[in-house]
Amino acid sequence: MFESTAKYLRCVICKSALSIEPLTCGDEVQEGFLSCTKCNHRYPVISSVPFLLEDFSSYLAIRMALGGELMLMAKSSKMKLFVKEMLGKIKHVLEDTSELERNWVGIYKRSIHSQFYVHVKNLVHKLPRCDFVLEHGCSIGHLTAHLAKQNSLVFGIDKSFYAILEAKKHQRKNLDFIVADSLNSPFGSRKFDLVVVLNLLDIVEPRELLQAVSHQSKKFLMISDPYDFERGKASVKSKISPDELRLYLRQSGFKLIRRTSQPSFIPWKLNMNSRLSLNYKVDLILGQNATKNDPRG
Ligand SMILES: C[S@@+](CC[C@H](N)C(=O)[O-])C[C@H]1O[C@@H](n2cnc3c(N)ncnc32)[C@H](O)[C@@H]1O
Ligand SMILES: [Zn+2]
Known part of the structure; x- marks a missing residue:
């Protein structure tokens, strides 16, 4: 660091x-x-x-x-x-879980060309330059590094040490990574101009996560998810639907912009190994904080 x-x-x-x-x-x-x-x-x-x-x-x-x-x-x-x-x-x-977390690094490295990341990068390009950006569950930092090309200071956090060790290979002076839990921010009550949360809602309790990240965003909040809630033992306790997610964001003071007010189905292909891939269809939302004189700072 x-x-x-x-x-x-x-x-x-x-x-x-x-x-x-x-x-x-x-x-x-x-x-x-x-x-x-x-x-x-x-x-x-x-x-x-x-x-x-x-x-x-x-x-x-x-x-x-x-x-x-x-x-x-x-x-x-x-x-x-x-x-x-x-x-x-x-x-x-x-x-x-060490071995599993190490394996996922390989899977994400093999999947960086998925259409999903191209789509997200295109959306990111349409945003104004931001001073502070935070990506939750950033994994190997592929998108975080991209965000650092067009914003001033960018941080990525993830619970997996192996993912963050890989992410640290992206070397830029305005980019840093931390092993941390998204439900307990390593930045205290600091707010960010752009907060990015991709494909985490079906892994971390969605309502707790949404509460944390919506309070962290001063201007923009980008969220995506494949709503894969059937994960056996690892399933979160409460599920959230595309409509409930949109309602939550609107009630938290976000306006849904860039044609993301309706659910989308963006292909996200994860190359598990040379003979197996997972093909998700991901919903992507971009919210803009519409609260005037936001009392949250
Ligand atoms: C499905 S992956 C998504 C990775 C990346 N956002 C993407 O879309 O390519 C979820 C990531 O969240 C991380 N993660 C899981 N629980 C977390 C938590 N409580 N806090 C922070 N990161 C977490 C995992 O280690 C993993 O890298
Ligand atoms: Zn202390």
Whole structure:
């Protein structure tokens, strides 16, 4: 992460400012700690990736293999000790999602030419230049990097370390990535001119997510979803339909623009492997914050 990113980040526990303690530096902070100036909670930065998570041990409890890798990736004895302590706090080891998260990096890399991303980029081109942009669930940062070409400062967040490690390969001075949970913003109450949330509503509780992201957007909110709610054990508790989503956005003060007031069916092809692809049809919405003198800032 860039040292300059630290000033935008907030403690995900008490929302206070963070100070940075770099351990290994080049152009970026490769390894170090972000510490809360109020509650002293420490957040690690490993291989240039900051983890702004409320409970790092719980995060690793379902990613033991990643925990082992982070031990190896950590360069300083201070960081190795920190990861070891976090692993030591785990009481119950749960089913490991590390391999699955690593596999998805390959799937997204094989799918960047899908018509869906072309469609989204075309829509993005029609927007005015924005100062602050945030993409939730940005995965490997394909679109985030594109957003950075036409906006001033762009951040991508995702819960998957492997996705963010891949996203960090897009190197631009106005672009940075963070491992974080969209339901607990690493930016505190900061608002963004454009907030992008693609294909996340059927993965993260949709109403909680919508509440978080609609409050974060000062000007534009771009949301898409294939409404794939039948995910077995991983299904969210409440579903949302295209009409309910549009109603929610309108009631939150957004005007639906660029012909997105009606549901759309944009092809999104995910190349799972050389013999299998998933063909979704995605609904895409662009909202413009129509609230005058928005009391939310
Ligand atoms: C279906 S993928 C969509 C990726 C990308 N937005 C796109 O459309 O190409 C969902 C992404 O959200 C991430 N994710 C899942 N739960 C999350 C959460 N609570 N907070 C942030 N990211 C999350 C996953 O790691 C994954 O990269
Ligand atoms: Zn704090």
